Amino acid sequence: MGFFVIGINHKDCPVEVRERLHFTSQKLQDGLAYAKTTAQFSESMILSTCNRVEFYGYTDSESFPEDGFFALMKAVHGADRRDFEHYLYRHHGREALRHLFRVAAGLDSLVIGESEILGQLRNAFQTAHTTGCLHSLLYRLMEKALKLGKAARTETLINEGAVSIPSVAVELAEKIFGQLTSENVMVLGTGEMATLTVKNLKSAGASIRYVVSHDRERAEKLTVECGGEWVPFETWEEKIPAVDIFITATNCPYPIVKHEQIKKLMSERHHRPLFLIDIAVPRNVDPVINQLDDVYLYNIDDLKSVADRNLKHRGLEIAKAEAMVEKALVSYQSWLEQLEARPTVESFERHLDKILEEELGAFAKKSGVSDERRDELRNRIRAKLLHVPLTKIKEASQNGGVARYLHALHSLFDLGPKDKE
């Protein structure tokens, strides 16, 4: 059978099931320990993230080793196969390799090209390696996958451009202020999107200064997490001169931030840029404000259109990354086929050596040729005889055609048992 993968991911499997089958670090150790003792798996690795749970392995058995997988899930999670079986996908051989490479390149991710999966894959690889579940085949495969994952992100643009509202807000803030270091942020409202945006800005390096809300408890909960201080709704205007990034997300049915206010403010700020993020519906900021110099106003639709454009832009890069996946696949399969061909090639070489030794030895005795001359002659004939078959085998390894050559060698030269030499 060779390589296989079996697992669930965000595409078909609901979050409740993914949560249940998620491997914590302890469960991961248990799972790998279990896999190590399962005869069906010669090599194994478990990748568990919030979006996927996948079991990669190599097996010598003829059939797909899903029984071993179900037993593992039962032992680690206590999960019955009927609870998740219909969400599973199974790939083996070339398809399994392609799946892994696509995962590494971020092509199978919820957000195409995201980089987090590469780190998660590296961790899964290291854990499996330290547990002793990896040997040469899966080890080499993982190395190749990680290398491809890195190359896909550096040689294409699949991970460029933010694709969610909060990350678009951060991207735009960085376009205005450069690397965020201590830009002051004020947020009006403590809704889910506002909170997410604040958290993203904070992790990008901005300083959360004021959280304005009628609900002091909710505001203070956010300040505990992200810093800053609570400001009563009635006094937000007093704080705005010190602010660089201003997020509005209240339920107010009319604009709270008026053109005249900001116009006056900008001359006081000596035209230091101001970034207004209005994620409220109805809008909290008078749209005319965008006409003021050095003021950049983005409402929810503007942010969405930036995210959509970035997503479209990423889409153009997918084809490039897919081509890289196919190239890596051919390269790995070629290596694998050459590896599989080695015992037969060695048998063939031994066969040739034996004939040459016998015939040239007899010839040397009769003709009185020296040992040195005999060895030289033997090496030259050997090299000439081997050159074409070895080149053909190498070429065939690029497209999966090695088996027929190996079969032919075995049949024509009667090299003995073919497998496990």
Place this chain on the structure above:
Amino acid sequence: MSLAFVILSACCVSYGVAFLLHVLSFSEILKRGYRAGSVMLQTGFLLGTLYFLSQGFQSGYFLPVVNMSAALAFFAWALAFVYLVLLGKARTESFGLFLSLLLCGLMSGALMSFGHGRGIQAMVRDHPYLLKPTFVLHVVSAFFAYANFAISFIASLLYLIECRELKKKNASNFYFKLPSLERLERLVCLPLSWGTPLLLFATATGLVWAKHAFGSYLFLDPKTIVTFVVLGCYLLILYRHWVASIRGKEMAVLSLIAFAIIVAGFVETFFLFGKHNFL
């Protein structure tokens, strides 16, 4: 073909290749081509340095402005120096694209006018006052001042393009390649704060030299008048920036206007009143 011409040609080719690499990088045909482009810019700069050193050793004098070819080559060299050495950390892909194009243009001009006009030896023989240290200081500081203003001008253009893209919220691909507004603002302001004192120094040394050479300060020379106007503009911009804390779009617009005055002054003195005929 002289060695000087060969070096100058190699310098021009380097800038040309740098421009091509930047274009390929911009059009995403060659990802990270701008890095190779940056190396080619540096190569061009080193070749330019070699050109002026060889000229200096050959003639025994350092006078980079005796004819149009030398003046264009020296201005290109000063531009590259400001960008690569003084603003080394603020280098960006989009800026490299514009600058390599400008450098390539200047060097092409230098090559085309190579061999026209008089040589250094003849100029020095007829105008011995050119060898005065004040003249060399005047020329070098003036060229570096204008190189700084040119860099500030390019940064201002990019700043206004990015402002527009951010405002219209339907950014083109060009927008993705632009650095942040904050970074561009630094590229507008820093060269201004270096260029203005340099121009002030160039004006002062020029006046002193003119007094020694011609017995007059040449206050009524068109070029002197334009220089005072330009200097006034840049001093005003710096005053607005430092004292009134003006920044952002206004700084970019003011820098564009001031550079437009420089160009207008150059055209006016060059075509209407002769070539800055102090000599």
